[in-house]
Amino acid sequence: MASLNGAGNAMPVIGTGNTYYLQLGGILPYFNKEKKDMQLQPAVGIQLSDLKGLHDNAVIYDAGVSLLLNGMSSRLTFDAQNRPVFTNDPGNNAVVPDRKWQFILKYRIDFN
Known part of the structure; x- marks a missing residue:
């Protein structure tokens, strides 16, 4: 069955209706308190x-x-990130029969 999500990591999350998003995070203490380096x-989030x-x-x-x-x-x-994969059921309704994972590793540096 073909996915309605589209190519790559696309997913239908914009349209007529409501979207709710919650994100929680914080900073833990320094590993080395003398150097403070x-x-x-950590952070978690959910979107409905x-x-x-x-x-x-x-x-x-x-x-x-x-x-x-x-x-x-x-x-x-x-x-x-864990996201739903939408397909059409026999009644032509967009349903979620499967979910997929996406893993991202990134590095950022600021030049002052």
């Missing part, structure tokens, strides 16, 4: 989209952690 910043064009709700789960280096001037982030 490395901290962890109740769209009129979809029979099932679009629910996206997200969790990640960033390693902050030298304050916030350098950051290594790992993020995992």
Whole structure:
């Protein structure tokens, strides 16, 4: 059965209806309190989209952690996201028979 999500990591999350998003995160204490050079910043998020064009709700789960280096001037982030895959059922309704994972590793550096 063909996916309604589209190519790549696309997904239907915009349309007529409502979308709710909640994100929680924080910064943990320094690994080395004397140098104050490395901290962890965990975060989790959830998005719920109740769209009129979809029979099932679009629910996206997200969790990640960033390693902050030298304050916030350098950051290594790992993020995992679980998203629904929409297909049409025999009644031509957009339903979620499957979910897929996406893993992202990124690095950011700020030049001052």
